Amino acid sequence: MPDDLQDRLGPDLKSFESIQASRAFHKESAGEIMQRRHVALAPDRTAAEAVAALQRASDMIGSVDTVFVIDADNRPIGAFKPRALLLVPPDTPLSKIMSREFPVVSSATDQEEAALATAGTEFKSLPVVDNDGRLVGQITTKMLARVVAEEAAEDMLKLGGVNEDARPTDSVPKIVRNRLPWLLAGLVGATIAAIIIGSFEEELEKAAILAAFIPVVMSMAGNAGLQASVVSVQALAMGSNWPGDRLIYRFGRELLGALVNGAIAGSILASLILAGSLIFDVEDPVRLALATSMSLLTVTTIAAIVGSFVPLGLSRLGIDPAAATGVFITTSNDVVGVLVYFLMASTFYF
Structure with missing residues (x-):
């Protein structure tokens, strides 16, 4: 959406704050396409507490593909899929459930590189961090699929000798x-x-x-x-x-x-x-x-x-x-x- 149109319509848009926040990042960067709403918990929280947190967040976020585990400085140190909570006792700490091998991208990372970061991993939602490594948002599975489709369409146009901005x-x-x-x-x-x-x-x-x-x-x-x-x-x-x-x-x-x-x-x-x-x-x-x-x-x-x-x-x-x-x-x-x-x-x- 053009900047001047965002400025005129912004106050009437439900997601105005998200739009304003995304404008602070470079075009087609991970920061621009990320969603700020996510579920992040401390490693000493239990599986039962994680389930309760997911229930509280469901109305705001909708379906959750990945839960992130963060340290005291809000830096991601692990991740797990919600279904893992069904396979452990309720009092199991998240540090025992989480995987320490998971992709992370900076908010300045190009969106195409971000989409590639999830290749070969079980995690399809991608945590986004700022310059200090603090978690600031996530790129959802739906958005990653959209990026892949857009990049494929651009490459097809380029291979045909047509500018990527060309439209019918x-x-x-x-x-x-x-x-x-x-x-x-x-x-x-x-x-x-x-x-x-x-x-x-x-x-x-x-x-x-x-x-x-x-x-x-x-x-x-x-x-x-x-x-x-x-x-x-x-x-x-x-x-x-x-x-x-x-x-x-x-x-x-x-x-x-x-x-x-x-x-x-x-x-x-x-x-x-x-x-x-x-x-x-x-x-x-x-x-x-x-x-x-x-x-x-x-x-x-x-x-x-x-x-x-x-x-x-x-x-x-x-x-x-x-x-x-x-x-x-x-x-x-x-x-x-x-x-x-x-x-x-x-x-x-x-």
Whole structure:
């Protein structure tokens, strides 16, 4: 909600105090999306006292997913799920129930990082602390799910070369402003690819049929690169960073997968060319089949490797991989695909 509208409507809003408090934090931070209402108890309180506290808080908070345990300075030292209270005697202290392994985020933490913090843990509600480590609120399960959905939608738009703020109701000037820069970046790559094609004009004059397979090679390169990059961006969004030997293992797996896919696609194309030569007049179909199949094998492999590791490299440079990957993959695959195709044609066809 715009700040001026909040100021006008604020006094009439039931949650005005929460809105005012959230405005003190950075946009899309844990502090902005957190809920200040939560259940926090001392470690010496008993299970029976915890049940009573949950009953008192139920009207104010609603369903409680996680109960936090705090020390004398209001710093979280443990957490447990309410169902744990049903499995112990009423006089059991919370220090015996709580788990000391639980995620905690600062109010300044980006909301996407906060959502990732709960991955692999039993706790889905996330405690938020201030600069001194004191508990100031929680991010609920519902809010975390909303953040994940919003971030996924943003990444999808970025991969498509569209600004993350784009909406179906955008005006014409905003559509142009959001989309034209990415289109122009793609135009640069397409222009370079056209220049490469032009440099092989003599080869095209000798065998015009080569031009018929340029779209096939470029399309395969684009699809292979896009598939690999989407998987990488998704994995990075889920918190994977492939350190050390895991990176080497992934490289080997992607390389092998790309080689297999490229070999299968190349074999199918070669078979189609040979079969077509029985019907149509094709000059030296065996050499043409070899050139095109080797092109597909090579460009599919290169595109898959580039698509897999460009997002990782961008991420480590501090660049949003979803924002830059789409146009980078498309442009590089166009250029590399055309260049590889004509090099293979020069080697195997002429």
